[in-house]
Amino acid sequence: MPDFQYPTNSRVMNNMISLVNITKTYEIGPVQVEILKGVNLNIEAGELISIVGQSGCGKSTLMNIIGLLDTPTSGSYSLDGRPVADFSDNKLSEIRNRKIGFVFQQFNLLSRLTALQNVGLPLVYRGISESKRNKAGMQVLEKVGMLNRALHRPTELSGGQQQRVAIARAIVGKPAIILADEPTGALDTKVGQEIMDLFIRLNQDEKITLILITHDMEIAKQCSGYVRMQDGILHKN
Amino acid sequence: MIIRSNIIEAVNSLTGAKQRSILALIGIIVGIGSVIAMVSVGSIVQKEALQKFLEMGTDIVMISKKSTDTGYRKSKNQEITLENALNLPAQCPGVRIVAPFFSKYETFKFNGKKSTIPALGITSSFQSINKLTLKQGRFLHSLDENMLYCVIGEKVEKKLLSLGATKLVGSRILFKDKYFTIIGILQRVSLGGMRPFEINEGIMAPFSTLKRIFPDAKIKQVMARLNSGFGILEVKEQIQSYYKRHNRLAVTVRSPEALIGQMKKQMRLFTLLLGTIGSISLIVGGIGVMNVMLVSVTERTREIGIRRALGARKGDIQFQFLVESIVLCFIGGIIGIGIGVGATYIICYYAHWQFFIEYASVAIGVGVAISVGIFFGFYPARQAARLNPIMALRSD
Numbered sequence: 001m002p003d004f005q006y007p008t009n010s011r012v013m014n015n016m017i018s019l020v021n022i023t024k025t026y027e028i029g030p031v032q033v034e035i036l037k038g039v040n041l042n043i044e045a046g047e048l049i050s051i052v053g054q055s056g057c058g059k060s061t062l063m064n065i066i067g068l069l070d071t072p073t074s075g076s077y078s079l080d081g082r083p084v085a086d087f088s089d090n091k092l093s094e095i096r097n098r099k100i101g102f103v104f105q106q107f108n109l110l111s112r113l114t115a116l117q118n119v120g121l122p123l124v125y126r127g128i129s130e131s132k133r134n135k136a137g138m139q140v141l142e143k144v145g146m147l148n149r150a151l152h153r154p155t156e157l158s159g160g161q162q163q164r165v166a167i168a169r170a171i172v173g174k175p176a177i178i179l180a181d182e183p184t185g186a187l188d189t190k191v192g193q194e195i196m197d198l199f200i201r202l203n204q205d206e207k208i209t210l211i212l213i214t215h216d217m218e219i220a221k222q223c224s225g226y227v228r229m230q231d232g233i234l235h236k237n
Numbered sequence: 238m239i240i241r242s243n244i245i246e247a248v249n250s251l252t253g254a255k256q257r258s259i260l261a262l263i264g265i266i267v268g269i270g271s272v273i274a275m276v277s278v279g280s281i282v283q284k285e286a287l288q289k290f291l292e293m294g295t296d297i298v299m300i301s302k303k304s305t306d307t308g309y310r311k312s313k314n315q316e317i318t319l320e321n322a323l324n325l326p327a328q329c330p331g332v333r334i335v336a337p338f339f340s341k342y343e344t345f346k347f348n349g350k351k352s353t354i355p356a357l358g359i360t361s362s363f364q365s366i367n368k369l370t371l372k373q374g375r376f377l378h379s380l381d382e383n384m385l386y387c388v389i390g391e392k393v394e395k396k397l398l399s400l401g402a403t404k405l406v407g408s409r410i411l412f413k414d415k416y417f418t419i420i421g422i423l424q425r426v427s428l429g430g431m432r433p434f435e436i437n438e439g440i441m442a443p444f445s446t447l448k449r450i451f452p453d454a455k456i457k458q459v460m461a462r463l464n465s466g467f468g469i470l471e472v473k474e475q476i477q478s479y480y481k482r483h484n485r486l487a488v489t490v491r492s493p494e495a496l497i498g499q500m501k502k503q504m505r506l507f508t509l510l511l512g513t514i515g516s517i518s519l520i521v522g523g524i525g526v527m528n529v530m531l532v533s534v535t536e537r538t539r540e541i542g543i544r545r546a547l548g549a550r551k552g553d554i555q556f557q558f559l560v561e562s563i564v565l566c567f568i569g570g571i572i573g574i575g576i577g578v579g580a581t582y583i584i585c586y587y588a589h590w591q592f593f594i595e596y597a598s599v600a601i602g603v604g605v606a607i608s609v610g611i612f613f614g615f616y617p618a619r620q621a622a623r624l625n626p627i628m629a630l631r632s633d
Binding site: 064067069070089090093094096097098102104108110112113121122124125126130169173 | 550553
């Protein structure tokens with residue numbers, strides 16, 4: 001089993017994300033499908049790393065585990081040096097809310113709400129008032145260049161614009177980590193590149209740790225590092 | 238803070254699925270509306286009935302011959318007569334005045350049209366005991382004995398007017414084979430207390446006059462007003478012992494208290510029955526809400542996944558859907574209360590009852606609506622909260 005550590009070759013406790021021998025098995029009827037077969041990965045604060053792989057190789061499952069939406073079948077996952085297996089469901093929700101921002105391939109904006117309301121959504125779960133949510137929302141919408149579309153609903157926006165709003169939603173809570181699952185997958189190359197530029201800028205200016213899942217090598221190469229995933233195992237590039 | 242945004246969210250999502258929300262609302266509106274209307278009508282009817290007793294006063298008793306005769310064998314041929322009834326005030330210290338009466342149905346004829354109406358043979362004290370007021374003319378006086386005079390009730394007045402009569406007081410009507418002169422028209426009286434219903438329906442003539450027309454008429458009842466300072470039971474005893482001593486006659490003495498007690502008991506059953514019918518429709522409405530909420534949860538599975546990813550706890554999701562269900566039921570409850578009160582008003586208008594809003598029932602209505610929201614929203618909300626976030630995110 002390859003033991004991959006990135007970028008240093010010693011396991012240091014100040015790693016932000018530390019995955020040791022993570023496996024994930026799904027039971028589909030009587031059949032057990034092993035999606036992750038012992039993943040080891042260390043990510044430090046401030047990195048911009050991409051995980052590359054064909055669809056079905058388990059990279060989305062890995063991201064769900066990192067994003068605390070799913071729990072590994074075995075292995076240990078420490079976030080900021082603390083094993084997440086100890087956390088309650090509510091605690092996990094709170095960490096997702098405060099520490100992690102999600103960006104999805106399909107944007108996943110709520111079509112009922114305006115861009116501004118969508119962006120403010122994570123702050124609702126911190127009990128922040130609407131006026132403060134709107135203020136914070138306007139700030140991040142400005143950052144992603146969507147200020148003039150704040151009151152539009154997602155259906156009135158193009159794919160690239162929706163993804164910018166989704167990124168604004170991911171950063172409104174000032175998270176330490178952004179997890180982006182194929183963020184450019186639904187966009188054409190030019191718009192995809194603009195989104196990528198935005199990620200790089202956020203990584204450099206705001207020092208946000210970015211973990212990008214992609215199958216596009218052109219995107220992966222722009223990151224400070226990338227790992228390749230194949231059949232549930234990570235390979236050092 | 239989070240409650241406010243949850244309520245705003247709930248309203249938004251409910252207005253987002255208008256048709257479905259309206260259908261669920263109708264269920265709740267009908268449920269709450271019928272509970273409110275039925276309970277209100279129940280208490281209005283009760284108050285109305287009590288009102289009639291209070292109008293006449295509670296110091297009245299009704300004396301009648303015991304129908305199933307068990308006590309005294311010889312009483313078979315004994316009857317309450319005008320003489321022994323009029324003797325009551327002298328013989329029983331608790332009785333102040335008496336009004337014996339009998340009633341007979343006969344054809345009456347006016348302008349060639351016939352119909353059958355009741356006639357009451359009464360004495361002059363009948364007016365004060367029943368608290369009758371006159372619209373026109375005067376009431377029967379003790380000096381009118383044996384005269385062919387009558388006082389008419391509201392329905393007879395209407396009938397006569399519809400038959401083309403213009404000036405009623407002083408005109409004559411044919412009752413059986415005698416012409417009676419109308420000397421007074423009574424105001425409509427409310428029934429249900431101890432008043433004989435014939436007051437509104439028929440004519441009233443002197444006891445002696447009618448007794449000559451109907452020689453075999455028997456006294457139906459004697460109404461008696463009590464002297465103050467005597468208890469009902471005490472007077473009842475005096476009257477019963479008087480008839481036993483002098484006429485070997487067993488009589489029943491009914492007091493308003495007993496009637497009111499009996500009526501209250503019936504009313505409680507009536508209200509309970511109506512409330513139960515209303516509650517059943519409310520349960521049906523609640524199931525409608527549950528159905529709508531379950532559909533809403535299924536439709537918004539992806540939204541739930543997104544919210545969970547953004548940091549919503551299970552409790553937040555559960556609360557969100559619970560608030561939505563409560564808001565739905567609350568709105569339905571408010572409209573239902575409006576419709577229930579409106580329906581009550583219409584019923585009262587047509588039944589000539591005194592309309593009033595029972596505020597307790599309104600408060601209960603709101604409370605029940607919210608409870609229905611919680612009860613029937615709980616299961617769908619829990620379903621929503623228990624969704625696996627990853628599965629939810631993947632759903633379409």
